[in-house]
Each structure stands twice: as structure tokens, then as C-alpha cells.
Amino acid sequence: MAKPPAFTNTRVLIIGGGISGMAMAIELITRYSIREIVIIEKSGGFGGTWRDNVYPGAACDVFSSLYSYSFAQKFDFTRTLPGQEEILTYLTDVAQEYKLYQHARFNSSVRKMEWNDDQLKWYTTVTIDGGKDSEYSTSYKVVSDYVISAIGQLCKPKGFDIPGLAGFEGRVMHTARWDRGLDLTGKKVAIVGTGATSAQVVPEIAPITKHLTVCQRNPGFVIPRHDNELSPWQRWLRANVPLVRKRIRAENMNFRELFHQAVTQADSKYADLMRQMNNGLLEKQLSDRPDLQEKVKPRYNPGCKRTVITNDYYPTLKRPNVDLETSDIEKLTKNGIKFQGIDEVRDIDVLILATGFDTFNFLGDLHIVGREGQTLDQIWPNGVAKALKGIAIPEIPNFGMLYGPNTNLSHNSLILVIEAQARCLAAMINRVFTVRRNAGNGTLAVWPKKEVTERHWEKLQDRLQNTSFSDPACSSWWKRHDGIIVNNWPGTAIDYQRLLEEIKWQDFDATGSAKSAFNSEVSKSGSQTVPRVMEEAWLSRSSLLAIVLGGLAAGVTLHRMWRLQCM
Template sequence: MTGDKPWPQVLVGNKDHTSAAVVIIGAGISGICTAISLLQSSPPINNIIILEKSTGLGGTWRDNKYPGCCCDVWSHLYSFSFEQNSDWTREYPGQEEILRYLVSVAAKYNIWPLIRFGTQVETMTWDESTNEWNVAVRVTSSKDAEFGEEYTINTDYVVSAVGQLNVPRMPDIEGLDEFKGKVMHSARWDWGYSLKDKKVAIIGNGATAAQIIPEIVKEVGSLTIHQRTPNWIIPRADAPISGWKRSLYKWVPPVRWRKRSDMMDFREAFYDAVTDNESAFAKMLEDSHRVLMKSQLAGREELWKKLEPNYKVGCKRVIISDDYFPVFNRSNVRLETGSIDRITSAGITTDGTTEDYDLIILATGFRTVEFMHPITITGKNGRTLKDVWKEGGQALYGVTIESMPNFGMLYGPNTNLGHNSIILMIEAQAKYIAGMVSEVVKARSEGGSLSVTPRSERVERFNEEIQEELQRSSFADANCNSWYKRKDNGKITQNWSRNVVDYQKLLSKIDWSDFDLEGTVAAEFNDGGKESTHLGRVREESLVSYQTMGYTVLGLAAVGVGAVLRNSGRLRLR
């Protein structure tokens, strides 16, 4: 080991290249947040390796760089609470600005030295004799591979920060490989290919397609949009943030904090709209869709019918866009709602009719229900993750998995949101995982051992509870399919069943009775009375209402006026 600090505070060096206290898989938002939480632990945990298969950090915000790529959560809310950015240029951030933000955060907190780029995890195996994970990796960067194409890292704890929007999902359409033109998945965009005057088809019409389409119609010769099912669409109301506002957010932080709280409050209220399709908020969203559609496509009744969903709002991701509907007013755009029969060498056959294309864009999403694909994971007693999840992904609080000791994950099963910023969930998960890691490495640093595995009965009870809640939600609507649930059994494996504040409170402490604890220090928890560890949470919802603030301001103003009058009276008496 290098440096003069005690382990695990010392950084991983050349001599211990294949050993670390913690291995984090992924250098996106989750990986960066987890590393910061560990570095800020008490005492700090610096003995970290971050494995990133790409050649740069950013995760989904590095992979997705298609035209129009942006976030559907306000910029001031789609950022870390501990590293708020006063200089966002738009109300909704674009991909490039988000990536620049993540790069700056990684630089500020000195994350870069921890990352091994171009390094793909192949397998993970729990070694019960050493209480460690053996993480086998393959080096994909050609230069670094010259030093060794494969090696295994021994680590006390593994954190998965690979996320859900990671591996592109290719559509199961006959003949896709036969197409002689250009094929691009939205997450693998080729900016070297010119769209000018090309005849283009896009398969998919979800959130990604709704961002791509308004951008490329300005350049392509023609565009056919293959729609399987329509989506609920509501106004975005995006706008630039002026320089004076950015200055205000920077130099008067309480204004920025209040803005973020307002956003948090509103998006939490949005929860009813996406989970209860009979709520007033849900009906308001449906009405908003119709008003927007009919105003932007005035007199186009034939399109209204095709563009209005037959399922309740919230079952699928609600799309936020100001410029999707207007594309159908263009002469070079055609909406195709027929079924795709196959793809030929020259184009797409739909309901028996073949149309030739230069380019086919696949806006078909990701392999979301296959968490951590394609890594092979073998845990306690030789049990594989594939076996544990044969009925679908599930985890205790979406973080820890049955039969997988000393393992935590972010953005795992049932932690996705349909109403608020996922970063609010990720921060809570990072703090929770850091709390468990601290106990594991503390035991190791003192010459002992500790393994932490969620109790199978606790995992089952928790998941039965949230699945029951989810089956009563809009996500379970039988009239639509979505990436929120499995096709084989309908189990909703992606979404959280409650709101963000509920989740943050749930993860504000570690209840050690949730876990099977083994190792030389396990008795301290099992018999020693250490029942829980308090972590706390970042409270960002409004503490004080605007009404209360108004009364306070008026009260202070009255006091101030009274003081001025009293002082002026004294002056006159003198």
C-alpha cells in the first residue's frame, strides 16, 4: 500500500493493484455519489476502485448523446443536494451540460484517480473462506490491455452503480440484421453520419424518440415514425435561465435552496398523478395532453385519435415536450401505426407494404429488467444472482440482495421513479451503503471480519408489501406494456411504490435486525445491543410554507416600521 495513512484511508497503489476495500462498478451519477459518500465517511474510506467499462465517466449521460438529449426533471433538482449548481443555463438541462456538471463534481471531490476506465466486470464470486469478493475484469482499452488483459480484484465490499439505463435493447424484429442501410440505436448515436436529405424511419415513440424527432425533422428528407402505442404528453415550458438569475442563485443561496424545495414539493405532489389514475392530478394531466394536442394540431381529428392513449396516465412514462406534436404539421413527417412485419435489406414492411429507407433509428430503450447484465454473479453457498432473480429482480429497499453478502446496489429493483428526481433516491442509497461499508472495513482494519446479508424472509416480506401496493397503482394497468415490468409474469420490478420522502426516511437508519451478520465481530450486533445505526437524511421539501413566510415577512416589516417610528419619536423628543 502507498501513503502514510492507515488502511482503509490509504489509496490503492501499484503494489495492491488487485486489492481494495471497496469496488464500485460504474462511474455515472450513482458511482460518483457513492465514492463521495465513502470519502466523507468518518473515518474516510479512500481504498476504493471504480471500474468503468467506458473510456470516460458520466454513465447514461455519456452514452446517450443523441440529438435533443435532455432530462425531464428540472436542472436545479437533477443535481446533488451537496453540490448544487447555480449556473444551469436552462430550466431543463441538456445532456452536454449534465455531463459537464458530473465532470466538474468528479474533479472537485478528486474522484478521477479512483477510476479505471476501459475495464469491464466479467464475473463476481463470493469467497466464503476469506469473506471477500473476487471480481474478475477484462481490460477493453487496447493500450491498458498491453499491461494485462484480465485480472481479479479481491475486495471486502462491492457496490453496483451500473444503473438501469445501461445496455441498449435491440427490438426483436425479423430481418433487422439484413438491412443494408444505416442502423443506429439512440444510445449509440453516430454523429459522423449525415442526416441531410436522408429517408429515415424511427422505431419507438417514447421519451427518447420525442426528444430526437423534433431535432432531426429539420434536416432529414423524410421521417416515418413507427408508433406502437401513443404516450401521454404534457407541456415542458422549458426556457433559458438569465444571467441575473444565475447570479442571484450564486450569491444569494437561500433563493436557490427555495427554488429547489419548490421543485421538490411539486414533483412529490406529482406522485398521485402517476400512481393513482383516478386522482384529480391524473385527470388534470390527461386534460393537459388533450389541450396541448388539439391546440398544436388544430383540426387534425384523424391524428388526435392516433395520438391519444387508451390506458390511464402513469402506466408508462409521461412525456414532457413542447415540440413533439408540431412535427406532425410538417410535410416530411408521417405517422405509421401499423404493425411491423419484418425488416428487409432495403426497408421496413408494415402490414404487407414495404417502404425503403436510408436510416433506421432504434429508440427502443434498454434491457432494464435484467439488472447488472451481462455480469455473472455467484454469492453465498454458490447461489447465482440469476437463480435468486428467476422470478424477477428484488432487493431489500432496492439496495441489498438475498445470498449476496457485502454487496449493495444503487438504482436497483423497485427504486425507479415516475414523478421525481432519481438523484434524490441515489443520495439516500449511497449514504445507506456507506454506513454498511464502514462497519465491514472497520472490522477488517481491526483484524476481524464481518459479512452482511439481508435476511431472506425480510426481503420477501418487504417485496410482498411493495408489490401489493404497485398492483393497485397505474403501473399495473393491463392496457399497456412498459419497461417498468416483466413481460412473462407482469411483475413490476422497476418502480418504487411510494414517494421520495418515504424512501429517504426508510433509509435514514440501518436496522441491523434486517441482516444475517457473520464474522468475528458479528456478536457486537447480534448480542451486543447494537440494534441500529442512525444515518439521517437530507430534508429538501419545504420546511416553511409561502403563507407562513408571508406572515413572517409582514411581521418583521411591522416590527421594523414600529422601531423606525419609535426611534424617530425619540429623535424629535431630543
């Protein structure tokens, strides 16, 4: 008789079903055959941010050739820069291919995790937020050996504290919670924010609104969006000629890595190129509106804020039904919005918040109790998030996180980071399980040493303070009010991948009946290698062409010699 599935006991619990959670589950299943996995996802399906963000114009600003897993590359994206729907379709297809649905529990969220020091187990409270499952239960607990957070940095929409908001009788919605049933045709709309999201929304909704007020707090660096439709023959070539596909991905990888200098080194030639691109757009698209040029021109170094990539944002600001307002919002009235220094109250029907996410509150609203009853608030005093290599937290045993503190990229595809993290964490989990099994199915829990994590964090901050991220001339979603940068990684994607290639087990503490076996292994080997996925191009185009031509020439010579011998 088959053993019934254990709905409340598992080896690994993964919180989040987006790109990170999916990568983690696939790595455990395919590389280590660890299948006792439960994935808790608050929404109704896989996809994460690409399922949540369905606002008009939602799209990626990373090349489509780089925006898929290395182990499950999508060859038939229809555009150079993919849209939300295509990305979501891709992710759901991957979930289906790797049979992740059998591990998933949707419309569920995790509010509390408690570590049991006696059993060396996690007791995680799962709340059922909707669907038919909520008809028979509102919550239950899952007992697991390991917990992985794949919540990410961009999951909790950030509100905007505006006086009078409670009395406003119009509609208010955040771009990450877009109401598809709301028709903006003929409406008077105000949108707060002029970042990457707003730059996608504004050109889409401006033509249908009666009037659109764009509320700018800080202008962004805007550069052209080099997006093109990929023709059928281009898609065919990528799908059917592996060498071409690999070369395209590698060249795009190299280009994006070079872009790192533009957003980190204010005096680099690439930063100057960013300035030139922005100035070029201003002169080309707003040459007849010097008033708008003055308002939208950034006054800080490239990279201080997230770069905005668009071709149609500036032209939209010139529409007769669009106003760019740079004065601070004073308050909302019953049916309008008032700006400081302006007597007139502007009537609005809808207020859209393109205000981003609560990026400093890592792990969302999750209440974590670690070793000896220590809470995350105690481990992270003053809310400063610190994690060894961005994936493990002191005093939180058998726990890992993807897209954690100081792992965000502002120049390349995050999938490159996420895959490296999933590889590293899966190797750590497998080592813990292997040591336990070899020690007669004993118990084992590991966590990073506090002093090692502190040194790692201090080195990061020293590097980050010498980048454009720390420019005091602007604020961003990765820099706190005290200047501490808790989100961004200071190096390239390859730098981060190399950081995770080695697991130094001497940097970890351990407990449990298998502790002596673990310490014995650490004393023998000291570290563990986790090979990274190498996708960058090693040869330039000219070198590659020389090799190809040389190979052809050699082939012709050999053919001639063979013919002479046969005569």
C-alpha cells in the same frame, strides 16, 4: 518510503461511474474517510447515461434546480430543463472537484464476481475493453471487502427483434449508441418507438431528412415542456443568494412530489390535470389533423407509461416529409421496411431504435456467485429481482446496489433517491469496517435475511398493483409480461428517503470472526439512524411572506423605540 498503490486490492470496489457511482464514492470519502476505493467504468469517463446518450435533442425532463447533488449544487444551469451537454459538464466538474479520477479505471467492465467463503472477500474479474491499458493486459482480478453496483437500470440498450434485420443493408443504430459521424441529411429514415427519447430525437432530425417514418407501438401521454432559458440575473440570484436558491429547489421539490399522485392514482385531480394537458395539446397542435389525433391519443391512465414532456413532437408529425405508422413491422428487406397489412415496402437508408433499455435484467450481464456458490439466477428465480429496500440482496454478502429493484421514480429527480441510497450504504459499509477494526481486525460479512426481503417485496407489490403502473391497458419498461413491477417505487421520493433513514441490523445475517461482536452491537442498539437530506419546503409562500413582513414590521417598531429612547 511511500507504500505503492495496491492496484488489485481495495476495500470497496464500485462498478459504474455515473451519478450513482460518483455519489457513492464521494459519500465514502467525505463522510467516513474511506479512500481505498476503485471505480470501474466501461466508458472513457465519468457521466454514466449522460455520457452515453448523445443523440440530437437529449435533455432532462426534471427541473435543473433539482438535477444536481445536494452537496454540490449547480447554480448556473442555463435552462429550466437542462440539456445533456450541461449535465455531463457538471458531472465531470464534480468528479474533478472530489478527486475521483485517481480512483477510476475507464474503458473497463466487470463480467464476473465471485465471493470467497473462506477469506470473506470478493474476487472480481475486470475486463479491459479498450484504450492503452488493453495493450498490456486484457483482464485482471480485484480483491475487495465490499462491492457496490452502480450499474443502474438504464445501461443496456434493448434491441428489437425484426425479421430480416440481418439482411438489411442500411445503417442501424440505437439512440443510446448514437453515431455522431452519421449525417442524416437527405436520408430516408425510420425510427422505432414513440417514448420520451423518440420525442426528443424526431423534432431534431425531421427537418434534415428526406423522409422520416415514425413507428408507433403505443401512444404516450404528452404534456407541455415548460422549459425556458434562465437569464443572467436569474443565474446570478441562484448563485449568490442562498436563501433564494434553497427556496427554488424546495418549491420545485414539493411540486414534483405532488405530481406523484398524477402518475399513480388514476382518479386523482392531478391525473385529471394530466388528461387536460394532453387533450389541450392535441386540440391546439393537431386541430387540423383529426387522423393524427386519433392515432396518438393515449387509451390508458396517466402514469401507466413514462410521461412524454415536449412542445414540438405533435407539430413535427404534421410535416410533409413525416409519416406516423401504427401498423406492426412485418419485416425488413434489403433496403426497406414492410408493415403488416400494407403491400408497399417503404425504402429506408437508416433505422433508428428508440426502444429503450433492458430494464428487467438487473446488474446487466454481470455473473455473480455469492455464498456457498449460489448464483444470482438461483437467488432470483425466473428473473424476478428482489432486494431489501432496493439496495441489498440475500446470500450476496458485503454487497450493495444503487438504483436497484423497485427504486425508480416516474415523478421526481432520481438524484434524491441515489443520495439516500449512497448515505445508507456508506453507513453500512462503515459499520462493518468499524466492527472488524474493534474486534482486532477480524473478518465480517453481512447480508439481508431472505424472509425479510420477501416480506418487503410482497408489501411493495401489493402497493404497486393498486397504482396506475399496473394498468393492463399498456405495457411499460417497468412492468414485466406477467404484470410484476420490478422497477418502480410506489411512493414519493420523501417516502423512500424515510425508508432508508433506519438500518435495522436485526434484518441481516452475519458471519466471520467478528460475528459475535456484531451480534453484540445489534442486541444493544438494534438499529442505526441515517439522517436524510431534507430539501422540501416546510412553509407555503403566503406563510413565508407573512413571516418576512412580520419581521420587517418588528424591525421598524424596534427602530422607532430606539429613536424615542435616544431623544
